[in-house]
Amino acid sequence: MKCLPLALGLTIALTACSQPSNPEERTATPGHATTAAAPAGDAVPATVSVKTDDLGKYHWLLSEAMDSGGKRIDALFARPDKPLQLDFTDQRINVSNACNRLGGGYTVESEQLHVNPMAATMMACPDPALSALDGAISQRLQGSSKMSLQTSGHTPQLRLVTASNDTLVFNGEPTAETRYGSQGETVFLEVAADTKPCSHPLMPNAECLQVRERTYDAQGVATGTPGEWQPLYQSIEGYTHEPGVRNVLRLKRYDVRNPPADAPNKAYVLDMVVESETVKK
Template sequence: MKRILMLALPLALMAACSNPSQTTTKSEATPAANTATPAAAASIDATQLGANHWLLDTAVDSAGKRVDALFVRADKPVTLDFKDGRLSVSNACNGMGGGYTLEGDALSVGNMMSTNMACGEPGVMALDGLVSERLQGKLTIRSLDASQLVLAAANGDVLTFRAEPTAEARYGGEGERVFLEVDAQTKPCTHGVMRDAQCLQVREVKYNEQGLEQGKRGEWENFYGNIEGYTHQPGVRNVLRLKRFQVKNPPADASSLAYVLDMVVSSEQVGK
């Protein structure tokens, strides 16, 4: 049995306004005052920032040239999440995060901490530094709405992110935290319209506030449905931290519960 990853369970359990411009008469206006500038929000709503995951869509330098090095993972764009005064970055090599503050259209990000994992994919290892040097310090929010966030970095790069609503926004609440162990292999199952399907085998795991497991794990059960954000890898058994949401008015053949991956607590390779 080969251990792949183990994170500390206690960690798993814990986890404005800009100045108004002066009024001038037509004769007082100067060419500089008439120069078009990017639209910036006078007051940035932190709630709006936190309602979405922000996926990097475009990035150009001060000369308008695309920053190709930020897109080495085409299927997994660099993603920002804002919550409780912290900015988290995913889909680089390591997970990164740091505190942030808002003042007018200025977003100030403190020193970013990260996990310490090596990545073998070409270009991915360098992503941590490339992202960190653009996000740390003071940035300008060029625009923010329900679909897009545009940030101007101190080095002149302009980063545009597209919005993807968080599970909390989609389901209308914080959800319930649960832990499920997912077995290494799926099994054939039939449920409703699902014929000759393969179901994940799961069982609940319970921990106390100190991260110590409580009670005995039960029997494996069929899991009918999907876990958002989780891709099952045959031969790998995982313990997952999930958020479970009530689905309002689900279709007749669908579950009233939705499960969203929060983090992988542990993984291990299991022999066949």
Template sequence: MKRTLILSLPLALLAACSQNPAPAGNADDLAPAPAAAAAQKTAAHLDVQRLHGQHWRLKDATGADGKRIDALFVRADKPVTLDFSEGRVSVSNACNGMSGGYTVADGNLVLSQLASTRMACEPSIMALDEAVGSRLQGTLKTELADNGELTLRTAQGEVLVFAPEPTAETRFGGPGERVFLEVAAQTKPCPHPLIKDKQCLQVREVQFDDQGLKQGEPGGFENFYDNIEGYTHEAGTRNVLRVNRFKVANPPADASSQAYVLDMVVESAVEK
């Protein structure tokens, strides 16, 4: 049976004219209050470039009562993740993919209502979509800590803490090449000087046009000695993967000069 997945503005300086002289006093008298200074520091820290180039993995979430929000952690091995790019934020590792627009205003994150795909999952994971979407909307008070963690505070007093993880583009120093790889259902033995009885994925490259239609005839399957980051193969399942291929600068002598990172599974089919 075949399963197919269809897939700031800078603040202007206001010049005010006044006939009255400035009040006398020393510099300390004119310095901003501690709370105002902290707010200025937070606003200065939160900028678009700080948000880009990282996957933001949900690390902790507590309600106004200080208790952990368990509904946001039903996928312990795949934490809810935010990615920011060109005025859009996307949410992954829920049931459905979600995305929406965002801006930064007065040092805070302002999110539009998130749009979502409509794929069915088991109930607890479907409920995760609502748990995420209901919190990631409107204006969220925002802090970036010295250790890089991003904290979002909702109007209801909930606190969400995200840890940064560099994206592949950040790690490899630039954008990758988008390619499609078909992975056969079964692995096969392949020679390797360091690994006895190594099994290799059987992979071939496939081509798609702008409408998503396959083009031409793919070649034969070949041993694939590299890893595909983010992909776990299940024996008996054939997959077509959309991956980003990166050049690795100065790889070790026994390592590949290319790195592959999974973007999405385009097509999946169980073969008996």
């Protein structure tokens, strides 16, 4: 049985994670708009400025990285399937999809992003390229970088030029709060080790997760008695179930406005796995 103490897990999630769920509140930095000149011609959409207050509304995924000579920085793409991700939460910048989770305080002033020295979790990664990824991104983010934040068409883009003249370009994906228009509600669901057949209105012969709600006090100690297992007729964003493994999940639950017919009016987004246990049959 592998368990992460809940009180410790809550602290790590607040200081280092980004979920899924998670990652997620708005930043409190003063709004500052950066406007780029629109290219000539009708074929290219005009550039729309975005305020730095909007940093926290997106997950920022690394799409390009070039050194001062215009050469691609391969060391920053050690995980091609999971690009480096920045999240700006409560005046902290969090980095995920490296070897460890990294985080530190930040400020924005006069088109300059200043990142304080970053702390990291202490997980070891056997892949040397992945192990080196922590240092490769942290040394470029720490200190001051020139920042431009804009959209061309519908995709927000964050561009950083570091003190060593490296250029990092991140594409923005809306957070769950942005997509659902609220901060959501934190809930805990225990997910049984195995799915069961269920009557799903949209999918014949469906297999549903079996779940029950859990409650915890302020110290992270479980309270109350779990109820009966119930089928969950929908997926959980960011969660992939492994048969035979029971999990306790911390989730954000959002109201879905005007859902289609037979679709759920709630959405669940994974924040963190609190507890995990392989169940022997």
